[in-house]
């Protein structure tokens with residue numbers, strides 16, 4: 525059953541007050557981070573300062589001016605070459621994006637077709653922390669700890685949320701490919717990286733309308749239409765997608781509530797970029813170079829940053845950004861357009877955010893909500909800075925500044941935050957992000 529909860533002051537609720545789950549479950553004991561410390565995120569060297577170009581001497585310049593027409597041709601050629609090299613004319617194309625074309629599966633692809641849909645799921649920083657094993661009886665899903673986000677995700681909350689998103693796509697894809705499925709979450713208590721076992725047998729089952737939205741769903745970080753609020757009816761439809769008593773959705777729709785959410789998110793973003801380990805681990809997943817992203821097939825790109833078309837082209841043409849300028853650009857775009865244009869904010873909450881099962885359920889809910897929103901022409905974007913910061917404060921023994929602010933935004937009844945987000949009607953297209961192909965992350969057993 526879904527939970528509609530409203531924030532405590534200063535939020536003034538736009539939806540009815542908190543409805544407790546019909547069957548109040550016993551809160552399971554806190555699950556400590558259930559996996560061993562993971563290696564740091566794949567390193568990306570910080571962008572070296574661009575080399576100072578040689579300043580032409582007077583005589584050399586004279587020679588160049590003498591061949592002015594040739595120079596113009598050269599300059600135009602160089603610009604065009606740079607544009608082509610950095611994918612200005614190839615947004616969403618190339619090997620890093622081929623998986624989106626495979627999303628519907630290939631004839632005779634068998635159960636691997638389900639993995640092809642699973643890897644198109646939302647996932648934190650496009651880190652794709654998943655591994656699949658295709659067995660004669662089904663598919664098992666495993667966490668890939670090598671792709672951990674380090675100081676951004678010290679308690680592995682986002683990793684399990686991401687795996688939940690993949691799991692949702694995996695199950696949605698069973699029926700359209702002619703399978704009936706059974707699902708067991710966390711089947712091995714001694715191995716928390718074994719996230720799920722999906723059993724499959726041939727048979728007919730109803731196909732969800734969400735399946736067709738899988739290749740069309742993209743995180744949209746651009747401006748949303750400030751003239752179009754999110755109706756209470758649509759919020760209720762999103763709410764109804766939740767089927768788990770331990771999970772709920774809190775909405776922030778009044779201007780007071782939105783301001784409180786925005787102010788805390790800005791404070792968290794500023795604290796995040798001022799914290800070197802968080803900033804470095806974040807930058808490690810930034811793919812500012814087109815050739816690099818085509819090789820790695822992961823990470824956050826210029827195309828998906830929600831920029832206007834001219835800024836996006838310029839961003840691709842210029843030399844790669846430094847970590848500091850990248851941080852500043854994130855801070856600026858968080859304020860405007862992301863916070864200022866949201867129709868509403870929400871947080872997926874849980875009874876116990878350390879429970880990996882609840883994290884998986886919340887990830888499944890996020891993916892379901894985003895797919896359904898896609899079918900309605902709505903845009904969505906997670907905004908995790910506050911929770912990332914609260915967890916960093918806890919893990920590093922820092923003053924609980926953002927954690928305290930976040931608690932004040934939570935409804936009564938013991939709900940804790942798992943996944944903050946914004947939602948609204950898009951004004952710009954959300955572009956594809958890279959993906960490693962299914963075959964790269966699957967072992968056939």
Ligand SMILES: Cc1cc2nc3c(=O)[nH]c(=O)nc-3n(C[C@H](O)[C@H](O)[C@H](O)COP(=O)(O)O)c2cc1C
Nearest residue numbers: 646647648649650682685686742743906907908957
């Ligand atoms: C657990 C989780 C946390 C995320 N946190 C953020 C976030 O804080 N900010 C953001 O812009 N996107 C966030 N995202 C979106 C991912 O960056 C995005 O899903 C990924 O880059 C792949 O892009 P796609 O969703 O367009 O396929 C998050 C996604 C997940 C599943």
